[in-house]
Amino acid sequence: MSAPVIYFSVRQYLESCNSLEAKITALDNIIMSMIGALATAATTGEYSEYRFDDGQSRIEVIYRDPASMEKAISGLQHLTDMLRARLFNNSVGRITRLVPGENFLGYGCGGGWGYGF
Numbered sequence: 001m002s003a004p005v006i007y008f009s010v011r012q013y014l015e016s017c018n019s020l021e022a023k024i025t026a027l028d029n030i031i032m033s034m035i036g037a038l039a040t041a042a043t044t045g046e047y048s049e050y051r052f053d054d055g056q057s058r059i060e061v062i063y064r065d066p067a068s069m070e071k072a073i074s075g076l077q078h079l080t081d082m083l084r085a086r087l088f089n090n091s092v093g094r095i096t097r098l099v100p101g102e103n104f105l106g107y108g109c110g111g112g113w114g115y116g117f
Helices: 010-016 020-044 066-092
Strands: 005-007 050-053 057-061
Touching: 005 010, 010 020, 010 057, 020 050, 020 066
Parallel strands: 005 057
Antiparallel strands: 050 057
């Protein structure tokens, strides 16, 4: 068995994933691991660098404080949500529905809303 590949940023690790599903899975694993490290820092007051090791690869990132780690977790969660939405849109597709303007009664669509325009 070869030595694991070491990444020094989450971005490098995500670039090594070759599919959208793999990136989502990797982000979920990273977020869960970071939440565990953040919980340890919050309950014990001991704070060390964040490390993620899945056996094949390893991520080593140093955060200044728990607040910066919390901000990183929020950003990664937002990225995961965007990737899930993209995956859903790729599988389902998008539909555009064109509707004539006469069907709307609001302002700007012919109705006026009673403002005297």
